[in-house]
Structure formats: C-alpha cells, structure tokens
Amino acid sequence: MAGPRYVADPPGAIASVDLEGLTALFHARSGTTHILAPPAPQILQALAAGPADADEIAARLAAGFDLAAEEDPAAAISARLAELEAAGLVWRESPSSPTSGAKATACGQPSG
C-alpha cells in the first residue's frame, strides 16, 4: 500500500503542547488551533523528516513506537492522514516538486 505522499509544515511553523494525552497545536500559517489525539501528532512529527506515504510513516513510527503487528498500521495511518489533510495540516506532495511540497507549486511560486 503505497498511496499518496504527504507533506507537513516544518516544525517551526507549528507550536504544540501536550495536555494530558491530547495535543494542542497552533498552526501558524492558518492561525487555527487544533486538538489532536494520538497518533495524529506522531504522524506530523514523522513527516517533519520529509514527505512520506503511509508505509514510510509507519516505518518511521516503528522506530520509536511498538506498532501492533496483527493490525495494519499503514491503513490506520492513511485514515489519520485523510483527517489531517481535511484539517489543512498536511497536503499531498506534487509530482513535479517531490521535495519542496505541493503548496509552493500550487500557489505558482517560482521554484528557482
């Protein structure tokens, strides 16, 4: 299961605080505040290392978390990615700009 590759804002563009198991997150670009439950904050952290699809995110998370082997972590991560995408916290990587993120290309900014 490869699926689309996602991009998130760099860590400096968000502020997050753990509030007893939930995470309050301030998204500077939109000025909105989100309350996230696990594993959404962990997925955003994994994406800080660069764009990734659900399998790659599962692999990055497996390095730090004990993912249940009998379940399909990538499927669960895909569902969370769709929610994060709807909230505007992640977006799909543009094929023409594999590392710089879809937003810059979509907004017509010069790529250099």
Place this chain on the structure above:
Amino acid sequence: MKHRFELRVGPVGFRIGSAWRGPVEALRRLYAGYPQPEGVCDFTVRLEPERPWRRALRPSVALRGDYMLPGAAPLALAHGLLAAEMGMNLQMALGQRRFLLLHAAAVEREGKAVLLTGHSGAGKSTLAALLGERGWRFMGDEFALLDPESGLLHPFPRAVSLKNESLALFGGVDPARLGPVMDGTPKGTIRHLRPPAGAVARMLEPAQPVRILFPRFDPDAARDAREVGAAEVFVRLTQASTNYVALGRRGFVALTRLVSSVPARAIDYATSEEGVRLVEEHWRG
C-alpha cells in the same frame, strides 16, 4: 460629545461620551474614587440618540465607539448605566490586544488569583462579588486579563452588575456603593455595585493564577466538585476568550501555559453560601 466622563479600570482607560447628562452623572456617582486614565484613553464609548431627533422624544441610547457591532439594539435612556457598561465591555471584547481576555471573574488572596469562569448565569459575578465582601480581593466579574508575557492575571474591577435574585444578597453594603435599580432591562432587574475601596486602590496589582474554577449555580443541583482535564479546560477557555484568535501564537502560548500549570475544578452549588464555601475549600488544591 456634550457630556464626558473618563476613568481607568485596571490597566485600561475609557472615555465615555453621552448626548445626555443622566448616564454620565450616574457613572460619576457609581465610579466615585476610580482613577483617571494616564495619557490617551484606550477606548471610547459613545452613548448617542438612536436618531438625532430622538434625544428628547422617547429617548433611546445607541452604543457607538471605536469598535462597533452592527445591529446592536438601542436601550431605554433609563438604562443608560447598562448601556455604558455594555459599551465598555464591547470595546474590550473587540479591541483588546495587550492581554488575553478571558470571560471570567477573578478574586485574589495572599497574592494568588482564582479564576471563575462559565456561561452567563453560572453565578461567577455573584460569587466573586460575595467573596470580595469576605476578605478576598475582588479583581473583576466580567473579564480577567491574562498577560501573555508574564502569565499574571491583571484586575479589571469594573462595577459588578447584580441581577435579579442576587440583588438581595448585598442588602448590607453601603448604599453609596449601589447604582440605581434598573427594572425591565434585557437581562431583568439590574443594579450595579461599586467594588470595595481596596479592590479599586489595588487595580494595577496583578496576581499569579493558582486555580481555575467552573462554578455552576443550580437550585436543584447536588453540591459537587470534580477535576477538569487540561484539554477540556483549554477548549472551554478558548471559547471564553473574545480575542484568543486575534492574538495568534501569543494567545496559544499564554493559554496553554495557563492550563498546563493551573489545576481546574468544576463546582456545582445550590445556594450562594454553598458556592462561597466550595471556593474556600477548593482554591488551594
């Protein structure tokens, strides 16, 4: 404007202009002893006739100011004090940027502040005013001002707006501290109470918040107190703040710091005396 009055409430300076003498005279009496603003006023409130020709004929007061809500309903001139109060609240709610504004009452003891927040009618005004008569410093019944940089709460001790049944609880105070009884306002019968002189004298003195309480007055409720989790407190306080969104990251940092460091409880009570006892029991932890 024909009639003017300036005052400072906590760190905020107001200029109130009125087309009529009555509301300004009532404000002068109610706010006797309040200091004048230093320098330029932060906000201006204007009480004007709804239509120019209605200053004398069945006069009704329209609220104007630096910040305005379209369609705000005019009030009868007899309710001019209420109009001034609503105008001051409106300017704060729409224009305040220096502090994170929390729709909350606050009281202080031993340098430690307790925030009382909840829906209108939950009883926070009455509780704060009662505590202010019983050894606590009254810091405000409407807005608590959280300094995003220091994390301290600043007072906003405007006159308390006592409503309906709560009027009877303050029969023993000096009558000079009470405004006129206003019947038939949109919120029922209202009478203003000037905070104790000590609260006015110390209006520039902030305090460290140590407890957040969510009071709920319900004559049929069983007395109860329970912990409230930080995430729920955070969400409720974003809803209780009129300028959280406007402050952006400053507001986020200030509010998450507050809810991470200050424990919160919900308290249910059926009588004001019970509410006072619950605050006394639960403010330390």
